[in-house]
Amino acid sequence: MSNTSAPAMHDKLTNMELLTLDNPVFCCYLFWATVLVVKMLLMSLLTALQRFRYKVFPNEEDLFFKNIEVQFDDPHVERVRRAHRNDMENILPYFIMALIYVCTNPNPLVACNLFRVAAIARIVHTLVYALYPVPQPSRILAFATMLLITFYMAAVVALRTLRFI
Numbered sequence: 001m002s003n004t005s006a007p008a009m010h011d012k013l014t015n016m017e018l019l020t021l022d023n024p025v026f027c028c029y030l031f032w033a034t035v036l037v038v039k040m041l042l043m044s045l046l047t048a049l050q051r052f053r054y055k056v057f058p059n060e061e062d063l064f065f066k067n068i069e070v071q072f073d074d075p076h077v078e079r080v081r082r083a084h085r086n087d088m089e090n091i092l093p094y095f096i097m098a099l100i101y102v103c104t105n106p107n108p109l110v111a112c113n114l115f116r117v118a119a120i121a122r123i124v125h126t127l128v129y130a131l132y133p134v135p136q137p138s139r140i141l142a143f144a145t146m147l148l149i150t151f152y153m154a155a156v157v158a159l160r161t162l163r164f165i
Contacts, residue, residue, distance in 0.1 A: 024108050024112070025108050026102050033098070040087050043087060043126070044084065047077065050074075050076050084130075090122070090147065091146075097153045098114075101153035114152070114153065117149060118150070121142045125142035125146075
C-alpha cells in the first residue's frame with residue numbers, strides 16, 4: 001500500500017471512480033447530504049410538535065383534543081412550515097447541482113469546504129428562522145450562503161462543459 005496523498009489520489013481518479021466511496025469528494029458530499037436530509041426530516045417532526053404544542057390541526061380526523069376546531073393559520077406552525085418549504089426549494093436543487101459538481105472532479109479541499117459551509121448555512125437558517133427567530137440579516141445571510149455556493153458550482157460545471165455544446 002502506497003502513501004498516496006489526497007491531492008495525488010485526486011489526480012488519479014477516473015470517470016468511473018468519481019461516484020464511488022474511493023472518491024473523498026463524493027464521500028464528503030454523501031455525508032453532508034445525509035446531514036441535510038436528516039435536518040429536513042426533523043422539520044416534519046418539528047411541524048408535528050408545533051401542532052400538538054399549540055393544538056392546531058388542519059383536518060377533522062386529526063383533532064385529538066376536545067373543544068378545538070380545524071385551523072390553518074397558527075403563526076408558530078406556519079413559521080416552521082415556511083422554513084421546511086424553504087429547505088425543499090433550496091436544498092433539493094443544491095443536491096442535484098452538488099452531485100453534478102462532484103462529476104467535474106473538483107479540488108477536494110475546495111469541494112469539501114463548500115459542502116460543509118452549505119450544510120451549516122442551512123442549519124443556521126433553520127435555527128434563526130424556525131427555532132429561535134432572529135432579526136434580519138441573519139436569515140438572508142444563511143440563505144444567500146448556500147445559494148451562492150450552488151451558483152458557484154453551477155458556474156464551474158458550465159465552464160467545464162461549455163466546450164461540449
